[in-house]
Structures are given as C-alpha cells and as structure tokens.
Amino acid sequence: MGRAFNFSAGPAVMPEAVLQQAASEMLNWHGSGMSVMEMSHRGKEFISIYEQAEADLRELLAVPAHFKILFMQGGGLAENAIVPLNLSQGGAMDFVLTGSWSQKSLKEAGKFGTARVAASAQADDFTTLPAPATWQIGSDSRYVHICGNETIHGVEFHELPDLKALGCDAPLVVDFSSHVASRPVDWSRVGLAFGGAQKNLGPAGLTLVIVREDLIGHALPHCPSAFDYKLVSDNQSMYNTPPTYSIYIAGLVFQWLKKNGGIATMEQRNIAKAQLLYDFLDSSRLFENRVAQDCRSRMNVPFFLRDESRNEAFLAGAKAANLLQLKGHKSVGGMRASIYNAMPIEGVQALVAYMREFEKTQA
Ligand SMILES: *Cc1c(COP(=O)(O)O)cnc(C)c1O
Numbered sequence: 450m451g452r453a454f455n456f457s458a459g460p461a462v463m464p465e466a467v468l469q470q471a472a473s474e475m476l477n478w479h480g481s482g483m484s485v486m487e488m489s490h491r492g493k494e495f496i497s498i499y500e501q502a503e504a505d506l507r508e509l510l511a512v513p514a515h516f517k518i519l520f521m522q523g524g525g526l527a528e529n530a531i532v533p534l535n536l537s538q539g540g541a542m543d544f545v546l547t548g549s550w551s552q553k554s555l556k557e558a559g560k561f562g563t564a565r566v567a568a569s570a571q572a573d574d575f576t577t578l579p580a581p582a583t584w585q586i587g588s589d590s591r592y593v594h595i596c597g598n599e600t601i602h603g604v605e606f607h608e609l610p611d612l613k614a615l616g617c618d619a620p621l622v623v624d625f626s627s628h629v630a631s632r633p634v635d636w637s638r639v640g641l642a643f644g645g646a647q648k649n650l651g652p653a654g655l656t657l658v659i660v661r662e663d664l665i666g667h668a669l670p671h672c673p674s675a676f677d678y679k680l681v682s683d684n685q686s687m688y689n690t691p692p693t694y695s696i697y698i699a700g701l702v703f704q705w706l707k708k709n710g711g712i713a714t715m716e717q718r719n720i721a722k723a724q725l726l727y728d729f730l731d732s733s734r735l736f737e738n739r740v741a742q743d744c745r746s747r748m749n750v751p752f753f754l755r756d757e758s759r760n761e762a763f764l765a766g767a768k769a770a771n772l773l774q775l776k777g778h779k780s781v782g783g784m785r786a787s788i789y790n791a792m793p794i795e796g797v798q799a800l801v802a803y804m805r806e807f808e809k810t811q812a
Pocket of ligand 1: 627
C-alpha cells in the first residue's frame with residue numbers, strides 16, 4: 450500500500466516534503482554527525498534550529514513584538530490548567546461553550562478559580578456559535594476563553610470577537626489547536642492563543658503558546674515552575690528540556706508553509722477544499738453536515754450518513770480506496786474528514802469522488 454489520503458483529526462497528515470527531508474537528515478543533521486534527537490538542547494546546533502523555528506513562526510503568523518512565543522509541553526489539555534494558573538489570579542473566568550473542547554476547558558479551569566459560562570450553543574447541539582453581543586461577561590473577568598475551532602463538532606469562529614467593542618477589557622484566550630496556521634490571526638483581539646502541534650503544525654509533544662507580554666508574570670504561587678509562563682519565557686522555552694524533535698519537525702513545516710505562499714495562500718487553499726466538500730454534502734441525498742453555514746469549520750468536517758446502518762460499509766470502502774481515518778469522534782458518531790493544511794486538494798477530490806460513487810451504488 451502506498452501513502453494514503455489521511456483524514457485523521459490528530460495526530461494528522463504531514464506535508465510529504467517535510468517527512469522526506471526529516472528522513473534524509475535523520476542520521477546526520479547538516480554534517481553535525483548527530484540526529485536532531487541526539488543533540489543537547491543547549492548546543493549551538495539545536496539553538497539554531499529553535500531560533501529559526503521561532504522566527505519563521507513569528508513571520509508566518511505576523512505575531513507582534515509584544516507577544517512571546519513559548520514552546521511548551523502537555524498539549525491543549527494541559528493548557529486548560531496552565532492558562533488559569535497563569536492568568537486567573539484566583540479570580541473569575543468566562544467561557545463560551547461551543548463544543549467538547551471548550552466544555553473541557555471550563556471544567557478544568559474551575560479547579561483554579563471561578564469558571565463561568567458566558568454563552569453556550571449546547572441547546573443547538575453545538576451546530577451554531579452564540580453571537581458575541583449575547584455573551585454575559587462579568588466586569589471582574591480575568592479572561593474570556595473561546596475555542597477557535599471545535600475539532601469534534603466542526604464549528605469555527607471565522608472572525609475573532611472584539612471584546613473591547615463589547616465593553617470588555619479582559620483578554621481573549623483562544624484555543625487554536627486545530628486551526629492554527631490555517632488562516633491569519635487578528636492579534637489586536639487576542640491576549641493569548643494556545644494549541645497542540647499535532648493537528649496542523651507537526652508531531653505531538655509540542656504545545657504552542659503565544660501570549661501578550663503584560664499577561665506574563667502573574668502565576669499563582671502553586672503554579673508548577675515548568676508551567677510558569679515567566680520562567681518559560683525568561684529561559685527561551687528551555688527552563689526544562691523542550692520537545693526538541695517536535696520543534697525541529699514543526700520548524701520544517703514552517704519552512705514548507707513559507708515556500709508554499711504562507712498563511713494567505715494556505716487560507717485560500719483551505720477555503721477551496723472545504724467548499725468542495727460542503728458543496729457535495731449539501732447536494733447529497735445520503736450524506737449531511739448539520740452545522741450552520743456561517744460557522745462551518747474549514748479544518749474538520751463532521752458528516753453523517755442518513756442511513757447509519759451503512760456506516761461500516763462506508764468506512765470499509767473508504768479504506769479500500771486508500772482514504773483513512775474517517776470515523777467520527779465517538780462522542781458524536783458519524784464521520785469526520787479533517788482537512789488540515791497538509792491535505793492536498795487531490796485528497797478532498799478523491800474523497801468526494803468516493804462518496805459520490807458510494808451514494809450511487811447504495812441508492
Ligand atoms: C486536540 C485538541 C485539544 C487537546 O489536545 P491534546 O494535545 O490532546 O491535549 C484541545 N483543544 C482542541 C481544540 C483540540 O483540537
């Protein structure tokens with residue numbers, strides 16, 4: 450079997466060129482006589498890899514100078530604790546519930562302070578986004594948390610809320626795990642953004658935190674040192690050993706993004722890929738997507754067979770056609786196609802062709 454089109458939600462498809470480069474550099478990185486995974490994180494070789502990765506990411510995402518980029522560990526879930534440990538100061542936090550991931554964030558933050566629900570789309574089964582004008586944000590709010598892209602429910606903010614325009618001075622915290630680098634970020638509206646690398650940036654093990662400088666240095670006294678943004682920042686993400694190999698691979702992905710036109714080009718490609726799939730779903734008699742049109746995710750497309758007894762046959766046929774990991778998350782069922790940056794349009798075309806054929810033969 451050759452390389453398949455891989456629709457996994459994460460860890461997910463990687464650019465093939467990056468895998469090839471990593472393979473060719475595996476035993477001896479740039480004549481250093483070592484693999485990257487054998488290098489000291491404090492040696493000049495790895496420092497150069499780290500500095501290049503940081504600079505490339507800053508350029509790609511147009512991160513302003515008054516934001517720090519931290520390379521951490523623990524994934525998005527650990528940040529659900531690390532953010533309140535650093536930002537809550539034991540006070541109240543407001544959460545917009547738009548799916549499983551924001552629900553998890555709310556629950557975890559409640560261990561560290563008062564975690565409140567500002568708005569929720571649960572009554573709509575998380576197929577809509579609550580309009581920012583309806584959010585109930587306390588005047589004592591330490592921060593407002595949203596999940597930019599709900600990986601399981603397939604709901605995405607296509608514009609970040611402007612909290613200042615809502616009369617709110619609290620910083621916005623965005624979980625951008627599953628759509629980072631798929632579109633530009635309006636940093637004027639953001640206090641902190643975090644995400645695990647394994648959806649759209651590289652291998653698991655690396656967590657990205659991009660945080661406004663003034664939000665650093667307020668950790669609760671019992672915050673673990675390795676998770677204190679100030680210590681991490683003051684030590685260039687090397688307070689403890691960072692996930693060196695994951696940073697190296699993510700750095701190769703950043704270079705691949707730059708070579709391929711950067712974030713603006715990625716966004717155009719992602720729009721085209723998502724459109725192709727949603728157009729098919731909307732015209733199908735057998736398949737459906739239930740998310741409101743204006744908040745459909747460009748990255749994760751959940752869909753259902755109207756006749757669920759055909760699910761297994763659908764997945765078996767997909768596998769035979771080299772289309773992998775299409776099973777939906779167990780909490781919602783159905784199917785899900787994750788179409789991150791590294792998924793070429795050919796993959797989405799192949800998926801739509803297969804679904805069209807499946808619909809015909811099953812009619
Ligand atoms: C995958 C994901 C997470 C959890 O990431 P882990 O690395 O497993 O901790 C959190 N938030 C979102 C939006 C995700 O997609």
